[in-house]
Amino acid sequence: MTEKELKVKPIKNGTVIDHIAGGQALNVLKILGIGADADVSLSLLMNVDSKKLGKKDIVKVEDRELKEGEVNKIALIAPGATINIVRDYEVVDKYEVDLPDMIIGVIRCQNPSCISNTQEPIKSRVLVKGKNPVVLRCVYCEQPITENIADYLI
Amino acid sequence: MFKRRHVLSMRDFSREEIDSVLETAASLEPYAREKSTDLLSGKILALLFFEPSTRTRMSFETAMKRLGGKTINLGSAEASSIAKGESLADTVRVIGEYADALVIRHPKEGSARLAAEFSPVPVLNGGDGAGHHPTQTLLDLYTIKKESHLENLSVALVGDLKYGRTVHSLAYALALYGAEINLVSPPTLRMPEQIRTDLLGKGTRVSETSDLSEVINRVDVLYVTRIQRERFPDPLEYSKVARSYRITPENLTDVKDGLIIMHPLPRVDEISPAVDQTPHAVYFKQSFYGVPVRMALLKMILDGGQDGGLECGGEIRGTSKDRSKDRSGGWSG
Ligand SMILES: [Zn+2]
Numbered sequence: 001m002t003e004k005e006l007k008v009k010p011i012k013n014g015t016v017i018d019h020i021a022g023g024q025a026l027n028v029l030k031i032l033g034i035g036a037d038a039d040v041s042l043s044l045l046m047n048v049d050s051k052k053l054g055k056k057d058i059v060k061v062e063d064r065e066l067k068e069g070e071v072n073k074i075a076l077i078a079p080g081a082t083i084n085i086v087r088d089y090e091v092v093d094k095y096e097v098d099l100p101d102m103i104i105g106v107i108r109c110q111n112p113s114c115i116s117n118t119q120e121p122i123k124s125r126v127l128v129k130g131k132n133p134v135v136l137r138c139v140y141c142e143q144p145i146t147e148n149i150a151d152y153l154i
Numbered sequence: 155m156f157k158r159r160h161v162l163s164m165r166d167f168s169r170e171e172i173d174s175v176l177e178t179a180a181s182l183e184p185y186a187r188e189k190s191t192d193l194l195s196g197k198i199l200a201l202l203f204f205e206p207s208t209r210t211r212m213s214f215e216t217a218m219k220r221l222g223g224k225t226i227n228l229g230s231a232e233a234s235s236i237a238k239g240e241s242l243a244d245t246v247r248v249i250g251e252y253a254d255a256l257v258i259r260h261p262k263e264g265s266a267r268l269a270a271e272f273s274p275v276p277v278l279n280g281g282d283g284a285g286h287h288p289t290q291t292l293l294d295l296y297t298i299k300k301e302s303h304l305e306n307l308s309v310a311l312v313g314d315l316k317y318g319r320t321v322h323s324l325a326y327a328l329a330l331y332g333a334e335i336n337l338v339s340p341p342t343l344r345m346p347e348q349i350r351t352d353l354l355g356k357g358t359r360v361s362e363t364s365d366l367s368e369v370i371n372r373v374d375v376l377y378v379t380r381i382q383r384e385r386f387p388d389p390l391e392y393s394k395v396a397r398s399y400r401i402t403p404e405n406l407t408d409v410k411d412g413l414i415i416m417h418p419l420p421r422v423d424e425i426s427p428a429v430d431q432t433p434h435a436v437y438f439k440q441s442f443y444g445v446p447v448r449m450a451l452l453k454m455i456l457d458g459g460q461d462g463g464l465e466c467g468g469e470i471r472g473t474s475k476d477r478s479k480d481r482s483g484g485w486s487g
Contacts, residue, residue, distance in 0.1 A: 111282050115262040120241050122268060138263025141285055142163065144348060 008041065016061040016084040016125075017074065019085065022055030024078045027150040028136050030067070030073045031073045040064065053080070074107060075149045078133035099128045105135065107145065108152045114141040124154065157455035159344045160270040161278045163286045164323040169330040176296050178450035179443075185220055187447040192222035197456050199222040199252035200244070201227045202269075203280070204260040209441070210280050210289075210417070214257050217448035223456075242270040250274040256457055258282075273299060276455045284319050290418060291323040293447040294377070297440040301414045302374050307333040310369045313379035313424065315345040315400055320418060321347055321379055334359040340395045343385060366399060373406045376401070376434075378424050402426040406434060416440050 020028055025046050033041060041062035050056035060085045066074075066086055074081055075097035083092040100110075105123035116124045116138060125139040135143040145152065167175075168379050170258075184193045184204050199218040215225045227237070228249070236245055242265060250256060250273040259280035266279035266286070281287040298304055298376050309328060311321050315337055325335055325345070336352065337345050341364055353360050365371065370376065378401060386392035400423060401415060417425055417437040 056360060109264075113261075113263050115242070115260075115264040115282075117267045118262060120268055121243050122271070132315070138264065140267050142165065 002050055010058075010089055011043075011060050011062050011086055012089055014041075014060065014064050015066050016086060017061075017066075017078075018056070018061045018082045018084060019022035019050070019053060019096075020059065020081045021053060022050075022057055022079040024150075025052040025059050027077045028057070028074055028081075030150065031077070031153065032059075032061065032064075032070055034061070035086075043078060043104070045119055053061055060084075069106075071097055072099075072103070074101075076107065076136075076153070080141075097129050099134070101128055102126070106154055107149065108154055109138040109141060109143065110145050110148075110152055111138065111143045113142050114143065115143055116137060116140045122131075156451075158276050158453070159391060160266075160276050161288055161451055162266045162270055163279065164288050164327050166290050167288070167327075172292065172295060172330070173291055175447065175450050175454065176299055178454060179292075179446040180300075180447045181220075181455055182453065183443075183446040186217070186449055187328070189223060190220050193453055193457055194218065194221040194223035196253060197221075197223040198252065199223055199225045199452065200223055200249050201280075202249060202255045202258045202260075203228065203241075204254055204265075207259050210259060210287075210444075211257075213441075213444040214278075214280065214448050214472065217445050217452055219396050220445065221452060222451055223254075223452070227431065246273040246277070259330075262286065265294045270284075277449060278455075284293045284317065286323060287320055288323065289444065289448055289451065290320050291327050291441065292451070293444040294320075294418075295327055296447050297416060297436060298375055298414070298444050300422065300443065301436045301439065302412060304331045304333075306338070307331065307375065308336060309333050309377060309378070310336040310338050310373040311345075311364060311377050312338040314343045314381045315339040316343040317382075317385070318379050321377070322346075324377065325349065325353060329356045329358040335361075337362040338364070338366050338369060338374060340364055340381070343381065346447075362440040366405070368376050370405055370412070374414070375413060375457070376413060378415065378417045378421075382420060396423065397412060400424060400426065403418050403428050403430055403432060406432060409434070462472075462475070 007034045017028060025044055034042065043060040045058040048058060066083060071083055083097060084091045084094055089118045103126050107126055108124050116122060126136040126145060127139060129135040129137050134149060138145065182266045201211055201214060212349035218225050245480065246256060246269045253275060255276045255278060256273055257278045258266050261283045263283040265282045266277055270277040279286055279288055311325060315321055330336060335358055350360055381396055381399060383392050413434050414436045415429065415434045419437055419441050
């Protein structure tokens with residue numbers, strides 16, 4: 001399928017998440033809380049040829065505009081993804097997801113011996129050391145977090 | 155630059171800051187051995203050891219007492235019962251009100267940084283699990299500076315370079331001084347790739363081998379660490395490896411005259427006792443140097459005169475309360 005054909009089926013209102021790294025679309029759905037029983041109109045394209053990424057995924061969700069927190073989580077697993085907000089078939093807002101320098105309470109440290117994985121009254125905190133590919137470092141134990149990031153989202 | 159500051163990780167130290175700790179330690183060393191001073195009289199250091207580490211605890215106690223200060227001590231048994239019922243955050247909030255600074259040793263990685271977020275007074279990390287132990291790194295650097303030299307140094311780090319985070323911090327710190335770092339370990343206990351890459355990225359000359367004889371005759375410092383039996387499923391394999399990295403007078407016949415041999419202690423059989431008699435052995439001095447180095451840190455953190463305390467106290471409290479505020483651009487979920 002080419003980029004042209006993809007545009008054939010526009011949505012009226014909602015969000016198109018484009019340039020998701022190939023294979024990450026299902027994790028994006030997980031972040032959006034969309035499971036098999038979800039009552040939303042959804043189009044999912046996986047492993048589409050992309051000049052920029054080689055293979056990319058696209059998710060179109062109708063009648064829903066993403067919240068900031070959701071966009072931020074997407075930036076963790078699909079850096080470089082673009083968010084298109086559609087109203088009445090027009091793209092009214094388009095931007096690339098971005099990561100800040102510090103992320104609080106969004107991703108758990110992968111180190112089981114880390115104090116942040118105990119009952120202490122704190123939120124997890126990670127520093128963003130690299131945005132694409134995403135490289136995170138726990139503020140507490142200073143261990144890097146680089147792989148399987150989707151599995152550690154809170 | 156140090157007053158009322160936490161000492162948590164070597165990552166927080168620039169080379170200039172390390173230099174100033176080492177210089178202060180040198181000026182205090184005479185008081186570490188026989189004299190004492192009253193620089194910190196009236197100050198109290200709380201020792202919170204949630205796991206036993208007699209040497210580190212006694213070294214901090216000695217340092218504080220040599221400076222004329224007092225210590226209060228939470229024994230490890232009391233600490234472990236507290237740990238069961240109360241969060242570390244609450245413990246340091248309470249004990250922090252009794253003392254002018256806290257030393258914490260805790261089995262969980264990152265616990266010192268957590269303690270610092272909640273403590274009303276400066277926190278010194280006395281070792282957090284497999285995590286950081288900055289005063290060990292500083293005393294290692296002090297030993298190298300005193301007994302050898304930090305400039306144009308060639309060092310061999312020997313033994314378990316994979317799990318020993320102390321060697322990792324030391325390697326980073328030595329990179330700040332432009333040292334040439336030779337990594338000597340069994341193939342299964344090599345320095346993690348990430349750290350090697352970081353070191354190379356800083357322009358550090360790094361070599362790697364499993365054969366000690368390749369480097370032993372050309373280095374200035376041999377830093378030996380323990381290879382733990384648990385790392386090897388096969389006991390025979392363990393004894394073979396342990397033997398091949400054991401330092402004996404026989405391996406030292408062709409080494410540089412000024413070679414120093416260091417070890418964080420306690421040793422098991424990594425270094426033969428026969429080596430103790432050679433001029434190369436500095437590990438007992440190294441252990442002693444923990445006292446002037448810890449004195450230096452305590453003095454720099456606590457000796458602020460009368461006026462500054464409250465002001466900077468506010469600063470420390472501020473960092474704990476405004477945790478989410480000061481991270482500009484950060485987001486929380
Ligand atoms: Zn952590």
